[in-house]
Amino acid sequence: MRVPRMQQLRLEGITRRFGDVRAVDGIDLTIEGGEFIALLGPSGCGKSTALNCVAGLLPLSEGEIWLDDERIDGLPPERRGFGMVFQSYALFPHLSVRRNVAFGLAMRGVGKSEQRERIDEALRLVRLTKHADRFPAQLSGGEQQRVAIARAVVVEPPLVLMDEPLSNLDAKLRIDLRTEVRRLHQELGLTTVYVTHDQEEALSLADRVVVLREGRVQEVGTPEEVYLHPVNRYVADFMGYRNMFELDVERVEGEDLVLAGPGLRLHGRSRQKLTNGRALAAIRPDDFIVGEQGDSTVEVTVEVVEYRGRDFAVEAAISSGARLHFVSEHPLSPGEHTVLGVARERVLIFDTDADAGTESNNDGAAA
Amino acid sequence: MAAAVDEIKQGDQPPGGQAGRPSLRHRLAERGVDRTLLLLAPALLAIVLLFMYPFVYGFGLSFFPRSGGAFANYAEFFGDPYERDTIFKTLALALPATLFNTLVAVPIAYRMRGRFRGKRTLTTLLTIPVTLGTVLVAQGLLAYLGPRGWVNRTLLGIGLIEEPVQLVQNYWGVFFAIVISDFPFAFLLTLAFVSGIDPTLERAAATLGAGAWQRFRRVTLPLLAPGLGITFCLTFVLAFSVFPSAILVGDPAGSTRVISVAAYRAAFEEYDYSMGSAIAIIMAAVELTVIVIVLAWRSRLYRGTSAGGKG
16 A cells, blocks of 8 residues: 555535535535545535535635645635546546546656656556547446546646545446455545445445535544444434434433334434434334334334345334334235334434534544 | 448347357447437438428529520629629628627627626626627617717717718628627637636746746637637628618618628519529528538637647
């Protein structure tokens, strides 16, 4: 593994307005050299806008960007020298693969023989040596994106920005190329900022995940932290906590709570201070266990069963009529009654206000 | 065409006993032939009657001169320097004016490729001359550039010149007229071609270290060049057939005796339709030659998609 070509990139309160809309609203984040950061959020959360601001393709409305000791937010993209990979590949259609990869080197005035060496090396890394003389239109989507990645990393940029690079690819290819992106990041000692709306992609690739909502940071943490301990209902929803029940708070004992409502009584934990007598219980479908075990139990009637290969995804109804999702290892049939259990620590309890709890995690400190 | 219609009618009947062979209807359908093609018939008829027939008639007519053999008209045209020179006079007007229009359209269209406030107003302003018609433009030019027009009076007033500059009734009058009336075409075509280029490509080039000029030269221009070839051809044809302005703001007996003037004189002043047709055919041949040269150059360029991926 090579040494990263930058120490630290600091985003200080970066804001980008479009008219009255604050697409990016005061993001603070420090990225250390060698890190793989994923900006995660649904479309419209400002993640691509933030990336374009870092690249210099969009000017900031407010805030500062520092690369080590240099303030760079006033520099045009060509003088920042960050590599960028686009969702639409953005290969130059009139240039061969080799000349696409050569583009950045030529702009930096690298000599012909060194260019050839570095291009060969980059194409070898993305396993496209055989296609060097083809044109982009002659390549598949996955190959095109590999060319785009080679083109971005061949200039050895201090920072590589990737804007949903795998979104246009089919599912199988996406997983293959995902591994390749991570492998390149490690082998080349890159510092990468990766924008995605796919939580699985973010969790599997990143060292740290930044969850965004409406242009603001919701949570920064390792994939495990974000996955197991989402800070609020919004992040939980995004992390696959598909079951959300708004219930009355029955009992509070420190972090342990009991929530109750029609047909449902749940023991859970909360890291938030609750502001009212109602609260939200969030449970991932795979945290339910079929059978009477765990701290809380729920009686359900099976409604829809989806085969998933290793297990079954089940939609069921509780006595109040509300829907509940769980995973079963055994086939169940619609109409069947069963009992589910869930452990106390896997029932996350949040304040009903989605914005609660974000401030404490919004300091953007490096991991 | 009638045969095709018959075949289609046969195809309507249920397939016969020919085992193993798809029915005629299927085979035609595979080639995109079906009854909707009949809807083309009125348009084809109009083209044949209004365009092909006069052209073929004129082409034939040019080989039946008032006297001499089949090629007498052509021999006469090329044998007479006064007639022959009309080709070069027209080229001398059309080529520089077209080149000027195409080259000036590029930076303006390039600048206007994105979205910005007032774009529609600006596009309208740049396009208005098309709606004016050549006669009105010529009128305007006469008043504006004439010896007592605003331009000369201003130049005289600030003392740049001592006596009025001759800007109309000569080569330059026609040149300006062509520029004014054909520029909107060049501009609109170029704008369409520029807008077809994926803006992400320039952004990618920027992140790779290319400044504004390099982005234009290495990404936009190569992708735009084939379109510029087309723009050049279309505006060249317009300029080469210049007629009203050559007479109204030009010097139709001398420096702007363009080839269309020669054809007009032959046909409608000397009533030699055969000679007029011959000149028209020569005119078409010259236009075709220029177009073929431009298209040959264009065929050596990259002409594929101007998007950066499958999108």
